[in-house]
Amino acid sequence: MNDQRPATAHGGPILLAENITFAYAKQATPVLENLDLSIQEGEFFCLLGPSGCGKTSVLNLIAGFQQVTGGRLTLAGQPITGPGVDRAVVFQGEDALFSWLRAIDNVAFGPKMKGMSRHERYETARKYLNLVHLSGQEYKYPSELSGGMKQRVQIARVLANDPKIMLMDEPFGALDAQTRGKLQDELVEIWRATQKTIVFITHDIAEAVLLGDRVGIMSKGPSSRIATIIPIDLPRPRRRGYAGFGDMWEKINALIDGEEAAGDDRASNDGAAAKISLVHRHEGHAELVRK
Amino acid sequence: MTDTIAQLPSSSPIPARARKGRRIEPTYLVYAASIVSMVALWHIISTTFFEPAFFPPPGLVLSTGYEMLRSGELMKHVGISLQRILLGFAIGSLVAAPVGLLMGSNRIIRAIFEPYINFFRFVPSIAWLTPVVIWFGIGETSKVLIIIYTTVFIVMINTIVGVSNIAPNKTRAAACLGAGPGQTFLYVTLPATLPFILTGMRLAMGNSFATVVSAEMLAADSGLGYLIFNSRLWMATDRIFIGIVSLGVLGILADWIFRQLILRYASHYGPVE
Numbered sequence: 213m214n215d216q217r218p219a220t221a222h223g224g225p226i227l228l229a230e231n232i233t234f235a236y237a238k239q240a241t242p243v244l245e246n247l248d249l250s251i252q253e254g255e256f257f258c259l260l261g262p263s264g265c266g267k268t269s270v271l272n273l274i275a276g277f278q279q280v281t282g283g284r285l286t287l288a289g290q291p292i293t294g295p296g297v298d299r300a301v302v303f304q305g306e307d308a309l310f311s312w313l314r315a316i317d318n319v320a321f322g323p324k325m326k327g328m329s330r331h332e333r334y335e336t337a338r339k340y341l342n343l344v345h346l347s348g349q350e351y352k353y354p355s356e357l358s359g360g361m362k363q364r365v366q367i368a369r370v371l372a373n374d375p376k377i378m379l380m381d382e383p384f385g386a387l388d389a390q391t392r393g394k395l396q397d398e399l400v401e402i403w404r405a406t407q408k409t410i411v412f413i414t415h416d417i418a419e420a421v422l423l424g425d426r427v428g429i430m431s432k433g434p435s436s437r438i439a440t441i442i443p444i445d446l447p448r449p450r451r452r453g454y455a456g457f458g459d460m461w462e463k464i465n466a467l468i469d470g471e472e473a474a475g476d477d478r479a480s481n482d483g484a485a486a487k488i489s490l491v492h493r494h495e496g497h498a499e500l501v502r503k
Numbered sequence: 504m505t506d507t508i509a510q511l512p513s514s515s516p517i518p519a520r521a522r523k524g525r526r527i528e529p530t531y532l533v534y535a536a537s538i539v540s541m542v543a544l545w546h547i548i549s550t551t552f553f554e555p556a557f558f559p560p561p562g563l564v565l566s567t568g569y570e571m572l573r574s575g576e577l578m579k580h581v582g583i584s585l586q587r588i589l590l591g592f593a594i595g596s597l598v599a600a601p602v603g604l605l606m607g608s609n610r611i612i613r614a615i616f617e618p619y620i621n622f623f624r625f626v627p628s629i630a631w632l633t634p635v636v637i638w639f640g641i642g643e644t645s646k647v648l649i650i651i652y653t654t655v656f657i658v659m660i661n662t663i664v665g666v667s668n669i670a671p672n673k674t675r676a677a678a679c680l681g682a683g684p685g686q687t688f689l690y691v692t693l694p695a696t697l698p699f700i701l702t703g704m705r706l707a708m709g710n711s712f713a714t715v716v717s718a719e720m721l722a723a724d725s726g727l728g729y730l731i732f733n734s735r736l737w738m739a740t741d742r743i744f745i746g747i748v749s750l751g752v753l754g755i756l757a758d759w760i761f762r763q764l765i766l767r768y769a770s771h772y773g774p775v776e
């Protein structure tokens with residue numbers, strides 16, 4: 213396992229956000245303002261921020277579901293104008309699965325759109341269901357799978373389409389701690405095997421420290437941006453109890469606190485979001501202590 | 504099996520995990536007991552307080568029904584009513600579902616049809632009976648057209664609701680996975696809307712029964728509506744009761760068949776929960 217590669221030694225920037233602004237229609241204050249971000253090819257990038265700060269919005273822009281209202285957002289030098297097969301999304305909710313299709317047909321959906329033969333696409337689907345440890349569950353419908361299995365199907369469905377970039381929106385947020393831990397390990401394995409670029413959204417500090425090459429911390433919304441980027445130079449495979457893990461957690465925690473204090477100065481009318489993020493951090497801490 | 508109320512059609516789609524199971528449950532015994540007591544009550548009330556001509560007891564209705572079955576008269580009326588219902592219902596659904604899908608997916612198509620839907624869905628089909636008979640004659644065409652009219656709006660509105668209920672994440676996922684607009688329509692919009700279309704059809708089936716009876720009462724010489732209305736002239740209440748019982752039984756049967764079809768072919772089309 214040659215996984216001692218430093219966080220910066222990846223292929224060069226594949227995704228570049230330059231001073232982007234984004235507002236929903238008829239919105240006075242933009243959700244994102246002056247946001248800069250550069251993501252390297254092959255990198256595991258975690259985007260961390262309090263609930264409602266605009267993480268999903270950033271992902272929607274990268275996926276091409278929505279367009280920037282200002283600035284430039286480019287993928288391999290080309291402006292992003294719409295969704296494409298080079299970027300695939302693992303959605304925050306499980307309603308993204310096609311409920312009328314069995315697990316295998318969900319995974320084979322992308323290959324089918326490409327016009328792959330029935331035999332070929334089932335072979336591909338089986339391969340990726342295997343990879344996410346779902347062999348034996350191929351013929352179940354999403355309604356017959358557990359929450360963790362559904363997220364695995366989403367991951368397999370994305371992998372079967374072989375995108376350059378995987379965009380993952382709190383994919384494990386709704387799972388119990390044990391399942392989450394397992395899927396986190398599996399995801400790192402998959403990332404190492406496939407060398408994909410991953411943008412992973414989370415509001416769990418421990419998760420970001422466990423997974424990321426770098427962690428981008430978003431400021432509290434509205435007019436959110438990437439406040440700080442922290443390289444996580446811990447060796448892999450990482451364990452929560454290992455040396456450096458707790459320090460890194462504390463460092464990021466402190467940064468978020470600072471960010472929040474600054475945010476409270478900027479606009480003191482968003483108390484709810486601050487409280488929610490505090491709750492998240494306590495959860496993260498409890499987990500850290502337990503493991 | 505839960506109670507009948509839960510099985511009545513509603514405007515919400517069929518649950519993802521539809522009820523299955525073959526064992527006889529206590530509920531069926533309760534059904535049977537309830538029906539037997541009701542028939543007994545019917546007998547007591549009709550023989551104690553009424554002349555048979557005003558409120559025929561179950562025995563009389565049964566023997567009249569047997570006579571009408573033997574002579575083939577009952578099946579003639581049942582057959583022609585069913586034919587009108589099924590024809591109108593099928594054509595109406597076949598027209599309404601695609602139009603509803605297009606309206607749900609395309610703002611311009613929706614804007615073209617929406618004013619008419621909002622206007623005509625409040626005009627009951629029977630209001631059209633006289634003009635339709637003048638235009639298309641007293642024959643089968645008029646009756647089938649009236650039932651098409653009844654079916655179209657319910658199925659269309661349910662379909663439109665179905666399209667607007669598709670989780671945005673589903674269409675977005677399809678786009679990420681390389682589906683073009685046509686593929687998204689065929690592989691996402693259509694299957695995701697199917698439960699709503701079927702629910703609309705189930706509701707429309709009920710309305711078709713009501714409509715065929717009214718149409719047959721006012722302009723026909725056959726069918727269950729005609730039987731009920733015509734028997735009134737000679738105070739043949741037993742024959743009226745035969746018409747009423749036939750309608751109820753046919754309705755239950757039609758709905759049961761429809762439910763079985765949904766369970767068999769569309770039980771997984773419900774939303775993931």
Ligand SMILES: Nc1ncnc2c1ncn2[C@@H]1O[C@H](COP(=O)(O)OP(=O)(O)OP(=O)(O)O)[C@@H](O)[C@H]1O
Binds near residue numbers: 263265266433
């Ligand atoms: N469709 C929309 N129209 C208008 N405003 C929206 C819409 N979607 C989100 N917003 C607003 O944009 C802001 C950012 O939302 P977003 O979903 O990006 O946050 P998030 O960081 O992903 O939150 P969470 O952690 O809860 O998923 C929020 O204040 C939200 O209210």
Ligand SMILES: [Mg+2]
Binds near residue numbers: 269304381
């Ligand atoms: Mg979000």
